[in-house]
Amino acid sequence: MKKQQRLVMRTVILLLLLAAVGYTIYSNFFTEKARVKVGSTAPDFVLTDLSGKQHRLSDYRGKGVFLNFWGTWCKPCEKEMPYINRQYSTYKKQGVEVLAVNVGETKLSVQKFVDRFGLTFPVMIDREDQVMNAYDVDRLPATFLIDKNGKVKKIITGTMTEEMVKQYMESIKP
Amino acid sequence: MEHVKCECGHVNPHGTAFCESCGKPLEENTEKKLLDMRYEGSARRSQTYNKTIVDKIWAFFSSVKVGVALIVITLIASAIGTIFPQEMYIPPNVSPAEYYADQYGWAGKLYYKLGFNNLYGSWWYMLLIASIGVSLVICSLDRVIPLYRALKKQGVTRHPNFLRRQRLFSTSRVADVDDVFKQVKEKLAQRRYHIREENGNILAEKGRFSRWGPYVNHIGLIIFLIGAMLRFVPGMYVDEVLWIREGETKEIPGTHGKYFLKNEKFIFETYEKGKENEVFNAAIDRVGSGTVAKNYQTNVVLYKRVGPVVAGAEPKLKKIKEYKIRVNEPLKYDHYALYQVDFKQNEPYKMAFQLMDKTSKKSFGTVVIDLHNPKPSYNLGNGYRVELLSYFPDFYFDEDGNPSTKSKVPNNPAFVFKMLTPDKPKGEVSFVAIQQTIEPFGNNKYKMAFAGLETRNVSGLTVRRDFTLWILGVGGAIFMIGVVQGMYWNHRRIWLQRVNGEVWLAAHTNKNWFGLKNEIRRVIEGTGLAMPIDQAEEEKKAAQGGQAHGATK
Known part of the structure; x- marks a missing residue:
């Protein structure tokens, strides 16, 4: 006993x-120690793109959002931008939107970069690092795949190949 | 396992070295003269029941040898962790895997592979610390409970074998035993001994509370470890860095967009001759005027965001307070604290250039470029215009030899200008960096002459919120109480017993035998009792004597 x-x-x-x-x-x-986890709702944000149009993430419910953080000095970003641009032209019609958030550089540098690569998706500048803080981004490039319900499906840090970009866009097609 | 009944009638748990009540040695060990008094000879239970897996795990962690091994391994690992820098001290823009391999070769590679680069965060290091915690709990439980039981159940009348095998022991014959006992009792009481009597025998005891010192200490340690563990619970611990330029208003990281901070001014002051009291002149002369830092200060305004938090949206801010953050004088609000930890002076802010005819040195106007918001074009009037084709805030030539930027910080700004003038309507292109001008399309008529630089300071602040601090404080305080309890008090016991018409005196303490001997000397002074012999010292002397004898042979 x-x-x-x-x-x-x-x-x-x-x-x-x-x-x-x-x-x-x-x-x-x-x-994940990051504030944004796979499966959680992507934090909402509002940013203005280079042409002056406001984009609010929550307005894209019903569409897949390919959210990319980048900088002009970041060589891997430079490498993957044309891939994203090319795939975007295909997947745009299928309900996938690309939002490219620059991490607070000057409008001049960003505009020159956009012109150089002929980027067709909206590019916005996070001047006060607010969106970067909200998504806990510290290394570039960082990509968040957000599905039609506004949930984060995958977080990718590091360079993507064109094949990867294609697969990722395919995965968030509504 | 059955219990062991002693001849005195007391029932002891299996594995007990000597009877809890009378002290008769149960496991006859004739090799040693003295009794091993550790844990009062109580049975360390883990060593006696070893059947199920639970018991086996328990027995493993209950071993002091295992505990010491864990501590030694942790110490060695921590020492190795200081050989190469930890990951937080390597440059932030390189991949750690490559950095360690590049800098330190195969050793660096291995260092990174094994997780020494981020030692406190590596899983095996955490597991080691956790094992020490587990070992601490189980070791303590396994010892404190039997010890408590043994000390509580100890009898007054002890078996002669117990007394004889104590370190301090003597036998004496006195004329009036009752009178001697009475005298001794009085003196012991004066010395704050707690006295118990049984059949005319005496047990005097004091400072038993000192025996709990190590366990109190361990409780403190465990609370400390729990506090450290709680840092991983979201919201309990915030530790972020905020770099903020003069004039900037930024979100305070770690506050989820709730608070913003404006840097009004960063001030760095040194001790200068003429500004300080005259008595310091000699000291200032010795080290040189203006070389010793006096003050690092950031004048800030704290704002709270009102309305819903949407990242990126222009925040509606409500001023909360102004404050001068100095070293060790953080701005505290809502459990957050902002500390002054770093600074960067004279970061380029605005740069001015004059459009100038190279030969006549005639100027056609000045262009002031905000390095954080340069404009694509600057009109100087009279048909003179400057276009900014490219801007590199942190200029360098990349691997392919193209001008590029290392970051978004204007540490080393460079520009590609196109100068449009009435006589050169197609424009001339000039690449301008600090102390450097390149004219890629041949000799230009005009140039952009440097005409001044405006700088500003950047303040480095740490954002802290720590709800575990008080737990660490409580744990630390209990730890110290345990140390003091075990260090400054001694558990002393003196047995006086009548055996065959003699008075047997034995004594034990857990430390400070010298003190105990002095105390006994004073207690038995004038009673005719013999001063106990220190049997441990006798043995040592005998052993040394034997050796010396052998050496002379």
Whole structure:
């Protein structure tokens, strides 16, 4: 009887300790520390594109949104921009929108960049880093795939090949 | 497992070294003369029941050897973690995997592979710390409970074998035993001993509370570890960096868009001769005027956003307060604290150029370029115009030899101008960087002459919110209480017993035997009792004597 009690006691204590350790390890390694998680609703934002048109993310419900953060100095961004541009021309008709958020550079640099690559999707400048903070972006490029319900489907950091861009756009087609 | 019944009638748990009540050694160990008094000879339960997997895990963590090994491994790992820089100290724009391999070769590669680059965040390091925590809990539980039980159940009358095998022991014959006992009792009481009597025998005890010191200490440590663990709970701990230029208003990171900060001015002051009290002149002369920092300060205005938080939208701000942030004088609001931690002076802000005829040096007007918002074109009137074809805020030549920018920060601005003048209506192109002009299409008639630079300072602030601090404080305080409790008090016990017409005196303490001996000397002064012999020292002396003898042979 006493032995049994002891076993129960030990099991309970060990389980408690395991739970504490497990939680710490889990929350550190298996959850994204970023504020924006896969499956959660993408934080809403409002930005004005180069032509002066306001874009609000929540207005794009019903469409897939390919949200790309970039900078003119970021070579991988430069590399993937033409891919995105090309695929956009196909997927635009299928309800996929690209929103390219520049991380607070000068309008001049951004405009020159857009002209150089002939980008056809809306490009906006996050002047005060508010959107960057909201999405916890620290390394460029960063891409968020948002489905028609406004939920984040995938977060991609690093360069994409054209094939990847195509697949990703395909995956968020409404 | 059955219990063990001692001849005194007390029933002991299996594995007990000597009877809890009378102290008769149960596991006969004739090799050693002295009793091992650790944990009062109580049974460390983990070593006695080892059947199920739970018991086995328990036994593993209950071992002090395992605990020490875990601590040593953690220490070694921490030491290795200081050989190369941690990831937070390497340049931010490089990939850590490449950086370690480039800088330190295969050792760096391995360092990165094993997670030493971010030691405190690596899973195995966390697991080590967690194991130390588990070991702490189980080791303590496994020892404190039997110890408490043994000390609570100890009898007054002890078995002669228990007394004889104490470190301090003596036998004496006195004329009037009752009188001697009475004297000793009085003196012990004066020295704040707690006295228990049974069949004319005495057990005097004090400072038992000192025995709980290590366990109190461990409780403190565990609370501390829980506090550290809570930092991973969202919202409990915020630690962000905010770089803000003079004149800028920025969202404070970590506040979810709720608070904004404006940097009015950054001030850096040094001790200068003539500005300080005369008595400091000698000291200032010694180190040089203007070389020692006196003050780092950011004058800020804190704003709160009113209305719904939508990132990117022009925020509606309500002023909350103005404050001068200085080192160690953070701006505190709503549990957030903003600390002055860094600064950057004289970041280029605006640059001015004159459109000039190279030969006649005649100027046709000045262009002032805001480095954060340059315009595509500047009209100087009279048919003179300057177009900005390209702008590189942080200029360098990339791998392909093309002018490029390293970042968006105007550390080293460069421009490609097109100068349109009445006599050159197609325009001349000129590439202008600091101290450098390139004319890609041959000799120009005109140039953009540098005409001044306006700079501003950037302040580096840390944003902190820490709800775990008080838990760490409580844990630390309990830790220290435990240390003090175990260090400054001694658990002393003195047994006086009548055995075959003799008085047997034995004594034990958990530390400071010298103090105990002095105390006994004073207590038995004038009673005719023999001063106990320190049997441990006798043994040591005997051993040394034997060695010395051997050496002379």
